[in-house]
Amino acid sequence: MTDRDQKLVLSLTIAYFFIELLGGLYYRSLALVTDASFMAINVSGQFIALYIGRLAQRLPNKNKTFGYERAKVLSGLFNGMLVGFLLFYVFIEAYHKLRNPEPLEADKILLIAVIGLFVNAFGLIRLYKHSQDINIKGALLLILNDTLGSVGVIASSLIIRFTNLYFVDALAGVGVGLLAAYPTYFLIKDSVQILMEGNPAKIDIDEVEGFIYETFDNISNVKDMHIWGLSPEKIILAVRIRTNGSVYRRETMKGMKRALKKKFGFSDIYIELYEVKQASSEVLS
Numbered sequence: 001m002t003d004r005d006q007k008l009v010l011s012l013t014i015a016y017f018f019i020e021l022l023g024g025l026y027y028r029s030l031a032l033v034t035d036a037s038f039m040a041i042n043v044s045g046q047f048i049a050l051y052i053g054r055l056a057q058r059l060p061n062k063n064k065t066f067g068y069e070r071a072k073v074l075s076g077l078f079n080g081m082l083v084g085f086l087l088f089y090v091f092i093e094a095y096h097k098l099r100n101p102e103p104l105e106a107d108k109i110l111l112i113a114v115i116g117l118f119v120n121a122f123g124l125i126r127l128y129k130h131s132q133d134i135n136i137k138g139a140l141l142l143i144l145n146d147t148l149g150s151v152g153v154i155a156s157s158l159i160i161r162f163t164n165l166y167f168v169d170a171l172a173g174v175g176v177g178l179l180a181a182y183p184t185y186f187l188i189k190d191s192v193q194i195l196m197e198g199n200p201a202k203i204d205i206d207e208v209e210g211f212i213y214e215t216f217d218n219i220s221n222v223k224d225m226h227i228w229g230l231s232p233e234k235i236i237l238a239v240r241i242r243t244n245g246s247v248y249r250r251e252t253m254k255g256m257k258r259a260l261k262k263k264f265g266f267s268d269i270y271i272e273l274y275e276v277k278q279a280s281s282e283v284l285s
Helices: 003-026 030-055 070-099 106-128 134-163 168-195 205-215 250-264
Strands: 219-231 234-243 268-275 281-284
Touching: 003 030, 003 106, 003 134, 030 070, 030 106, 030 134, 030 168, 070 134, 070 168, 070 219, 106 134, 134 168, 168 219, 205 219, 205 234, 205 250, 234 250, 250 268
Parallel strands: 234 268
Antiparallel strands: 219 234, 268 281
């Protein structure tokens, strides 16, 4: 995705946020205000995604030897936490609205929600093909929440228009919040997994070890294996391999790395090679 695409989606989102917020306050619609609140976080999330996308392209330096890939993960975690905090506000406000429902102008609310649905659908189409990037995934999640919110507001407006059941507006706000909670949980979980040096790709360590034994000759021991990710797209393997006295030449080691990358999708592999009959070791990267 180019900066131009992101800026276009961001500009439309900002414009609609003001329309929705003012409309929700004026027509006293909790569902509309809830959706506008998600839209505000959506705007901040897109600003962050745009900045982080540029930051992540910086080359490694003496202080950041792995580069700035983790900035994407922090962006995803921050956006997920923002949505989580907003859900508390939605549920508390919905409780008060359910106890004291107020008359609403359903036609005006419906018109605003339909405009929002088109704006959010445009953003989803633009972002979806880049959703494997956890930074973009965070922004996509926020737009998805807004889209669900628009659908909820449209549904509640139609029900109110034909039944005058004004409490449905508060129920729509709760429904939007619940729908947002599910993907938000997994975004936060995946971000924390990476920050805790976990294995985001769920690669089976035993399978990797078995593959090394089966594919390469003269290996007596595989130990101290570590698999972690700088981001969901960049998974790293570090392992110590002991041979039974055979010397592994550089071309053989390169072949081992190529095979492991092809089989499991690692982006970088670090192998520390030991020979049983020698006290010295060689680190190959």
